[in-house]
C-alpha cells in the first residue's frame with residue numbers, strides 16, 4: 537500500500553507516527569486517509585499521469601487546477617514536477633506513489649472516469665469553479681466576443697451562438713455547442729456531491 541493511502545496508525549488504541557517500528561506481538565491498525573483530506577501549504581492543485589486524461593479534462597471542466605502529462609515522461613520527472621509545483625499526484629501506479637519527492641499523492645482506485653471523479657472530489661473536496669478553465673490545456677478562460685473567436689467558428693456556430701469564452705493560454709474558443717448537456721450533467725453531479733454535508 538503506498539503511503540499516500542495510509543491515514544493514522546493505531547497501536548493498542550493510541551495513534552503512533554508513521555515511523556513507528558512495531559514491537560513483537562504488537563498489532564498495528566492502519567486507518568484510511570481522513571476525508572476530506574487537507575493538503576497543507578499550497579492551494580489545492582493536481583498533477584495527473586498519462587493514463588488519466590479523461591479525469592484531467594473533467595477536473596478542468598470543474599475549474600480545478602489540473603496539470604496532465606499526455607506523454608509518459610517517467611516517474612522521476614512526474615515526482616519532480618509534483619514537488620516543484622506543489623501538486624497532488626493522482627495515479628494508478630503504486631510505484632510512482634511510493635516516491636519520496638512527491639508533494640502529495642493519491643491512488644486512483646477505479647478505472648472508470650465517473651468513479652475516479654467522484655472519488656477525487658469526495659476525498660479532497662476541491663473548490664469548484666465550473667466553466668473557468670480550458671479542458672485542453674488547463675489555462676484560465678475569459679469572456680470573448682464572437683469577433684474575437686470568429687476564425688475558430690464553423691458557419692452554423694457563427695449563426696447560432698452568442699456567448700463565447702477563450703483560453704488565455706492557448707486561444708481555444710468555447711461555446712455551448714454539441715455535448716453541452718452531457719458536460720452540464722457532469723458539472724451538476726459534481727456540484728451536488730461537493731455541497732453534501734458529511
Ligand SMILES: [Zn+2]
Nearest residue numbers: 670673703706
Ligand atoms: Zn487552453
